Amino acid sequence: MDQRISFITLAVADVDRSRRFYLDGLGWTSTVDVPGEVLMICVGEHVMLSLWDRAQFEEEVGVDLTPDAPPPIALAHNVATREEVDTVLATARSAGADPVGEGVERSWGGYTGYFADPDGFRWEVAFNPGVIAEIVLP
Numbered sequence: 001m002d003q004r005i006s007f008i009t010l011a012v013a014d015v016d017r018s019r020r021f022y023l024d025g026l027g028w029t030s031t032v033d034v035p036g037e038v039l040m041i042c043v044g045e046h047v048m049l050s051l052w053d054r055a056q057f058e059e060e061v062g063v064d065l066t067p068d069a070p071p072p073i074a075l076a077h078n079v080a081t082r083e084e085v086d087t088v089l090a091t092a093r094s095a096g097a098d099p100v101g102e103g104v105e106r107s108w109g110g111y112t113g114y115f116a117d118p119d120g121f122r123w124e125v126a127f128n129p130g131v132i133a134e135i136v137l138p
Contacts, residue, residue: 001088006136007076007124008043009050011057011065015039018051031135046136050076061114061122062101074114076124078136082111088125089113097123 012018019039022028031048032040039051057072058065065072079085085103093100097115103125105111112126128136 001077001091004077004138005047005075006078006126007048007050007074009052009057009074009076009124011054011072011074012051013054015051015053022051032132040132042135046138048132048136060106060112061124063122071121074122074124076126078126078128078133080127080133080137082127085111085113085125085127089115092123092125 015036015038019030019033019035022039022041023030028041030039031042032038037053037056041049041051043049054065054072057074061074063069077088079088082103089100089103092115097117100115101113103111103113109130110126110128112124114122114124116122127133
């Protein structure tokens, strides 16, 4: 696995409120904006900040955001193919990651799986087709 972070994903209670803060308040520019679902902002070379609806985050990542749950953040490592997703998940499993989910075709057209580091932080391993891949892959 390359030493790289592609996405910083924060689970937010209100995407519209986050949009007002980051875009209107801070003057940042969105790269992807799906009202009520997700707001993505390019924050560096090959790095995206994703502000994602909390309920959708819980459903895809597979956690309930309770006080004992992992923090509502997922780090993403993007790869160029679906096969690489499975390879990195297998590497994480071999390294002792627990839990490790299998790669899944997502409704938005990508293929992703998740693993947890020793402190419970979730890492998404993702193949994102299209323009997002052009931004985040070196």
